[in-house]
Amino acid sequence: MIEIKDIHKAFNGRDILMGINGTFKPGDTSLIIGGSGTGKSVLLKSMIGIVKPEKGQILYDGRDFHNSDEETRKTIRREMGVLFQGGALFDSKTVLENVKFPLDMLTDMSEKEKIDRAEFCLKRVELDNAGGRMPSEISGGMKKRVGIARAIVMNPKYLFCDEPNSGLDPLTSVKIDDLIKEITDEFNITTIVITHDMNSVIGIGEKIMFLYKGKKLWEGDSNNIRTSTVPELNEFIFANKLLQEMRG
Numbered sequence: 001m002i003e004i005k006d007i008h009k010a011f012n013g014r015d016i017l018m019g020i021n022g023t024f025k026p027g028d029t030s031l032i033i034g035g036s037g038t039g040k041s042v043l044l045k046s047m048i049g050i051v052k053p054e055k056g057q058i059l060y061d062g063r064d065f066h067n068s069d070e071e072t073r074k075t076i077r078r079e080m081g082v083l084f085q086g087g088a089l090f091d092s093k094t095v096l097e098n099v100k101f102p103l104d105m106l107t108d109m110s111e112k113e114k115i116d117r118a119e120f121c122l123k124r125v126e127l128d129n130a131g132g133r134m135p136s137e138i139s140g141g142m143k144k145r146v147g148i149a150r151a152i153v154m155n156p157k158y159l160f161c162d163e164p165n166s167g168l169d170p171l172t173s174v175k176i177d178d179l180i181k182e183i184t185d186e187f188n189i190t191t192i193v194i195t196h197d198m199n200s201v202i203g204i205g206e207k208i209m210f211l212y213k214g215k216k217l218w219e220g221d222s223n224n225i226r227t228s229t230v231p232e233l234n235e236f237i238f239a240n241k242l243l244q245e246m247r248g
Helices: 040-048 070-078 095-106 111-124 140-152 170-187 198-204 231-247
Strands: 002-011 014-024 029-033 055-060 080-083 158-162 190-195 207-212 215-220
Touching: 002 040, 014 040, 014 207, 014 215, 029 040, 029 170, 029 198, 040 158, 040 190, 070 080, 080 140, 095 111, 095 140, 111 140, 140 158, 140 170, 158 170, 170 190, 170 198, 190 198, 207 231, 215 231
Parallel strands: 029 190, 029 207, 080 158, 158 190
Antiparallel strands: 002 014, 002 055, 207 215
């Protein structure tokens, strides 16, 4: 379980996050939504340790991430899996080598054990025949699946996905959403997805947090978001539906 308590963050005197609170449970696919500049990416960076909040706590199963000793922080980081927005694959490494990379860096497993684990994760995302290919030889949707395989290769307790559907067509986006949901359920991971895609919100949003100008304005799930009485959230939903219809 991840708990965020009264998180504040500012850059150059400008408040980006103002008193954010929330709880994210194992086995739930939790979404953080909002328009550009609302603070959702800064919140994600705070949660994975790229930036440090000026105030507040981020607790991983009761462990205060930013206010613990270095050994505890390292332990928590090893329990995280991250799917970056652009995939962040190494162009010079094969698909298998990309997935295996965290094991090379962070474990003392034998080479055979690392290869077996990487191949297992590739099979789980239905890419068991792609291990020898280079990132330049696969599609955008396949790159996202490789990114998911790499994110789960360390068997994480916590999975963070930053705009996993960015740049994908609607059908591929649904497949990526379904895969994230399946993996979350299968391994009982605490999963947090940063997105602005309303299809993802309706499809897999078991818990949804809406940020607006650095504040949490609404929290709920995919069933009750349609009946929201928060004007800013309704405007966000309408704008996204309109954009999808124009693209569509």
